[in-house]
Amino acid sequence: xxxxxxxxxxxxxxxxxxxxxxxxxxxxRVGLSQPAMSASLARLRRHxxxxxxxxxxxxxxxxxxxxxxxxxxxxAYEVVERLFASQADFDPASEEREFKxxxxxxxxxxxxxxxARVVHEEAPGIRLRFVQTPPTVxxxxxxxxxxxxxxxxxxxxxxxxxxxDLYDDTWxxxxxxxxxxxxxxxxxxxxxxxxxxxxxxxxxxPAVRQLGMLGIEPRVEVSVDSFQLLPLLVAGTRxxxxxxxxxxxxxxxxxxxxxxxPPYEAVPLREAMWWHPVHTHDAAxxxxxxxxxxxxxxxxxxxxAPETH
Numbered sequence: 029x030x031x032x033x034x035x036x037x038x039x040x041x042x043x044x045x046x047x048x049x050x051x052x053x054x055x056x057r058v059g060l061s062q063p064a065m066s067a068s069l070a071r072l073r074r075h076x077x078x079x080x081x082x083x084x085x086x087x088x089x090x091x092x093x094x095x096x097x098x099x100x101x102x103x104a105y106e107v108v109e110r111l112f113a114s115q116a117d118f119d120p121a122s123e124e125r126e127f128k129x130x131x132x133x134x135x136x137x138x139x140x141x142x143x144a145r146v147v148h149e150e151a152p153g154i155r156l157r158f159v160q161t162p163p164t165v166x167x168x169x170x171x172x173x174x175x176x177x178x179x180x181x182x183x184x185x186x187x188x189x190x191x192x193d194l195y196d197d198t199w200x201x202x203x204x205x206x207x208x209x210x211x212x213x214x215x216x217x218x219x220x221x222x223x224x225x226x227x228x229x230x231x232x233x234p235a236v237r238q239l240g241m242l243g244i245e246p247r248v249e250v251s252v253d254s255f256q257l258l259p260l261l262v263a264g265t266r267x268x269x270x271x272x273x274x275x276x277x278x279x280x281x282x283x284x285x286x287x288x289x290p291p292y293e294a295v296p297l298r299e300a301m302w303w304h305p306v307h308t309h310d311a312a313x314x315x316x317x318x319x320x321x322x323x324x325x326x327x328x329x330x331x332x333a334p335e336t337h
Contacts, residue, residue: 038075039108041068043101049081049088106175118311120151120319127316128157130165130172131180134255135299138274139180139194143323150319160253173304177316182297190308191300192317194324199235199294200276200287202262202269209266214291216244218268223249225261225269235294236270242292259283272297299324 044054045065055065073079080097081088090098131140136158147154161181165172169186173179179186180194203210210218219239224246226236239246250261256279258269263283276287301320307313 035071036108038068038072039101039105041065042072042080042097043105045069045072045081046090046094046098046101049090051081103171103175118315120154120315122153123151123312124153125312126155126157127177127312128159129178129180129301130159130161130176132161132255134272134275135180137256137278138197138272139299139324139327142327143320146319146323169302170304173302174306177303177307177313178320179302180299181302182299184295186302189302190305191302192321192324194299194301194320195327197297197299198273199270199290199297200273201290202259202271202276202285203288204263204265204267205284205286206264207266210268210288212288214268214288216242216291219246219291220244221247223247223265223267225250225252225258225267227251227255227258228253235290235297238292238295259285270294 040058041054041060044057045051045068048054048057051065051069052062054060055062058065060068069081076093076097078093079091080094082091129140140156140158144156147156159176161179162172165179165181166186169179169189173189183191201214203214209222226246226248228251236246249267252258252261255271255275258271259276259279260283261267262269262285270290271287273287301317303313303317
């Protein structure tokens, strides 16, 4: 493939055509006339050797190749957009732009809120957009990082990409205030027979993976794709849940639950911001990484911050 012979404007046209599935609407979306967009579609069809859009009755549907290209085109568009947004200099006080950060609801609640406050004070033209971590993060980390400005995730889940350490946290168990079987401690036996509420993507909790080495398989009764819902699903039940201590303290007023220490030495959590190497020397991303690291250090310096082992 000779990229020098390709018109990158066709990426813009292809994305609009595949998403709109209508030549007129696609042209309006990117500011082209209907004849100009039709000409772009013709060029794309010649390039791929496929109709991409096939008329079915009174509307168009994507061909099999068009379906494949739909996601790839969106990814390629974001990569190209970020490439040409790279800057040699960056003045946070005067710049206007958006940073997209992929993060769990835990990371947004515990860290993202403070980061947003600092950015608001120091860089009023900067916008932060937090996007939920997808289940495919481990399977296709490179693609995810190439289309975002940063990924907030603890060590132990992904590797082989640069990262900036942010703050430390520890794991605790949640139980109902009036739990009939648990007083001030849990036993390893309790972890095996009591029902669990778990975060749906268990790979985010290396401390859960430790249980397998101890010969314990959690009896999962409820799973949910949100750390912040764990207290509500534990309160008033016999269930237990493993949760980050910082988040447990933050959510303490919301449900009648209490925390107990794990009956094993749970691996501590070290949150980090990961990025694609293409962003390493970009001035805007250097500022973003420096700011997140500074906010993270401030969190660890706060009296009463969780102690890690």
